[in-house]
Amino acid sequence: MLRRLLYDDSICSPRIGLLRKGPLNTNAPLQSPDKGQQKFFYGYVIVIAGFFVMFVMSGMLYTYGIFLKPIAEEFGWSRAVTSGAYSMAVFLFGLMFMLTGRLTDRFGPRLVVTVCGFILGLGYLLMSRVSAVWQLYLTYGVIIAAGQSGGLIPTTSTLARWFIKRRGLMTGLMITGIGIGQVVLAPLATHLIETYGWRTAYIVMGIIAWVLVITSAQFLKRDPGKMGQAPDGETSIGRQRSSIPQLTGYTRGEALRTRQLWLLFAAYIGDGVFVQGTMVHIVPHATDLGISPIIASSIVAIIGGASIVGRISMGILGDRTGNKMSLIIVFAVALASLLWLQIAREMWAFYIFAAIFGFAYGGLVVLESPATAEFFGLKSHGAVLGIVHFGSTIGGATSPLLTGRIFDITGSYRIAFALFAALGLLGLVLASLLKKTTRAF
Numbered sequence: 001m002l003r004r005l006l007y008d009d010s011i012c013s014p015r016i017g018l019l020r021k022g023p024l025n026t027n028a029p030l031q032s033p034d035k036g037q038q039k040f041f042y043g044y045v046i047v048i049a050g051f052f053v054m055f056v057m058s059g060m061l062y063t064y065g066i067f068l069k070p071i072a073e074e075f076g077w078s079r080a081v082t083s084g085a086y087s088m089a090v091f092l093f094g095l096m097f098m099l100t101g102r103l104t105d106r107f108g109p110r111l112v113v114t115v116c117g118f119i120l121g122l123g124y125l126l127m128s129r130v131s132a133v134w135q136l137y138l139t140y141g142v143i144i145a146a147g148q149s150g151g152l153i154p155t156t157s158t159l160a161r162w163f164i165k166r167r168g169l170m171t172g173l174m175i176t177g178i179g180i181g182q183v184v185l186a187p188l189a190t191h192l193i194e195t196y197g198w199r200t201a202y203i204v205m206g207i208i209a210w211v212l213v214i215t216s217a218q219f220l221k222r223d224p225g226k227m228g229q230a231p232d233g234e235t236s237i238g239r240q241r242s243s244i245p246q247l248t249g250y251t252r253g254e255a256l257r258t259r260q261l262w263l264l265f266a267a268y269i270g271d272g273v274f275v276q277g278t279m280v281h282i283v284p285h286a287t288d289l290g291i292s293p294i295i296a297s298s299i300v301a302i303i304g305g306a307s308i309v310g311r312i313s314m315g316i317l318g319d320r321t322g323n324k325m326s327l328i329i330v331f332a333v334a335l336a337s338l339l340w341l342q343i344a345r346e347m348w349a350f351y352i353f354a355a356i357f358g359f360a361y362g363g364l365v366v367l368e369s370p371a372t373a374e375f376f377g378l379k380s381h382g383a384v385l386g387i388v389h390f391g392s393t394i395g396g397a398t399s400p401l402l403t404g405r406i407f408d409i410t411g412s413y414r415i416a417f418a419l420f421a422a423l424g425l426l427g428l429v430l431a432s433l434l435k436k437t438t439r440a441f
Contacts, residue, residue, distance in 0.1 A: 042227045043162035047170050049219040050155035051177035053113060056212045057120065057151035059181015060205055062304070063189040064140075065280045066297055069287065070198045071136075080404035081133060083280055087401035088141030089148065090276055094393020096149035101386030102252075104154040108222035116150020117213030123147050124206035128199040147209070153389055154220075156369035157382035161223040164231045165319070167373065168326075172315025172366040179311065179362055182304025190297040249377015255384045260375050260434060265391035267327070267430040270423035271364050272395025274338060277420060278357065279303070280400040282350075285413050291347055299354045306358025307365070314363035315370070323371035327431040330363035335424035341417050368392075375436070395423075 064086045072082040103112050123144035130136050156171055163170045185205075192201035224231055255261050279300065286296035310330070318326040337357035344353050372385045403416040 039229065041232075042221060042229060043159075043170070043224065043232070045219050046159055046162050046221065047174045049216040050159060050174040052212050052216040053117075053151055053155050054175050054177030055181040055184075056117075056209050057148055057181075058175075058178040059185040059304075060124070060209065061148060062178075062182050062279050062300060063185055063205075065283045065300065066186060066189050066193065066293075067198050067201070068280065069284055069293075070193055071130075074198075075131075075133075077133065078404070078408050079281075079284065080401060080408050082136075083400040083404040085136045085140040086276075086280055087397045087399070088137055089145040089397075090272070090393050090400070091397030092142060092145035093148040094272075094390045094397065096146060097153040097389050097393070098383065098386035100149045101153045101157055101382030101384075104157055104222070105380060105382040108226075109154045109158045109220040110217050112154050113150045113217035113220060114214055116147050116154075117209060117217055118147075120144060120147025120150070120213060121206045121208075121210035124202050124209055127202040128206075150213075150217075152365075153382060153386050157385050158220060158222060160369055160373045160381055160385075161378060162231055166232060168315035168318035168323070168366065168370045169312070170315075171369055172311040172313075175366055176308045176311050176362075178365065179304040179307035179358070182307070183301045186297050186300040186304065190294055194294065249373075249379040249381070250384065252380045252383040252387070255376045255380070256387070258376075261384070261387065263430050263434055264371065264375070264388050267331070267427045268364075268368065268388060268391040269395040270427040270430075271334075272392035272397075273399040273423050274334065274395075274420035275361050275364070275392075276396035277399035277403040277416060278341075281403050281407070281413060281416070286347075286350060289345060291350075295347060299350050302351060302354035303358035303361065306355045307362030310359035310362025311366040313359075315366045318367055318370050323367050323374050324431065324434045326363065326367050327371065327434070328428065330360045330367065331424060331428040331431050334360035334364070335421060335428055338417065338421040338424045342414070342421065375434075 068079065068082050068086075071077070072079060100112050100116065123139055123146075126139045126143060130139055152175070155174065159171055159174055160167055189201055189205070192198075192204055221227055250258070282299055282303075283293070283296045286299060287293055314326050314330055317329070333356060337353055337360060340349070340356065341353050344350050368388060369381075369385055372388050373381055376384045403413065406416045407413055
């Protein structure tokens with residue numbers, strides 16, 4: 001009898017607190033909960049839904065460099081003024097990530113991503129009506145920023161609750177949506193601009209955002225317990241019980257008092273500077289050297305394609321060796337690519353740069369959420385991840401505007417690209433200083 005009680009899921013499951021009605025059938029064959037009644041693991045749906053959210057939100061975000069010159073030339077604006085709207089957006093959605101991360105912890109991702117998806121689509125539709133600088137900054141810098149805040153942090157924080165053993169791999173698979181979004185949407189944006197103009201291109205972007213983001217959001221669930229499941233699809237009683245402590249860890253206030261958080265924060269400031277500065281200005285830089293806009297836009301697509309390899313491979317490596325070593329590797333690769341950029345002048349050299357840089361950029365994105373979970377646990381993962389990512393957005397907000405200003409003054413990107421390389425080296429040093437926190441969880 002005792003043996004039956006220990007193996008009866010409906011009586012002993014920590015996820016189901018109700019006793020079975022009626023007498024226990026002592027003649028029923030004994031069945032292990034690992035066999036015969038396994039359900040489809042909903043965590044894979046989370047990966048797919050998050051993929052499409054990332055495909056749209058980040059894929060569209062990195063098309064801004066393609067729109068930059070057509071917008072600036074139509075109105076006679078400087079590159080610093082035009083890129084400043086992007087800088088403002090990066091800063092604001094980074095700030096709002098701390099809010100949407102907390103809201104996701106409390107209310108779940110479906111509501112957060114749905115609302116943000118609606119705002120994002122509205123912002124892109126309104127971009128088609130821009131005719132003054134203040135309208136550009138309000139529309140892109142505020143409205144689109146608010147929409148973007150429903151992307152990376154709510155989705156990766158949600159996925160961290162669904163996967164433990166394969167967290168890095170599944171995070172990598174989900175955010176390959178960013179890279180594929182760049183591969184697909186950068187050429188699409190270029191084609192639409194060349195054929196119909198940048199205003200029509202933004203209308204198409206807005207419709208795509210509404211359809212894909214809002215639809216995908218409806219499939220997001222906050223954690224496996226809501227579906228009567230355990231992380232990684234485990235179904236045994238022991239695994240279900242062992243999954244409960246995974247929601248322990250540092251609170252936001254406790255994490256803020258650790259040295260590790262500020263090392264990650266500072267490292268990702270450098271990441272934000274060289275990633276966002278490059279993504280906004282690499283196409284204008286190539287066209288300044290005489291490369292056609294259509295061919296130059298392929299640099300963004302190759303960066304996106306290479307980032308897919310970086311996301312998956314570094315996600316797997318992070319699972320196997322820990323996230324510190326993986327961060328050291330990707331910062332070293334980023335530094336190598338940024339040094340190569342100093343001498344790139346021909347298209348073949350830009351392709352080499354794009355492949356190496358894209359790998360590093362993809363790895364840096366995928367490691368952010370697993371590293372936060374590894375060092376600080378899941379108790380306040382969304383809020384703490386929002387803080388870490390805010391470091392990236394501080395750098396990302398500063399970089400496009402500063403890079404554009406350097407170009408306006410010097411007529412060249414040489415000084416800006418040298419600064420990017422220096423920050424790649426700083427990130428490598430900071431990553432090497434990371435140590436495991438003393439608390440066990």
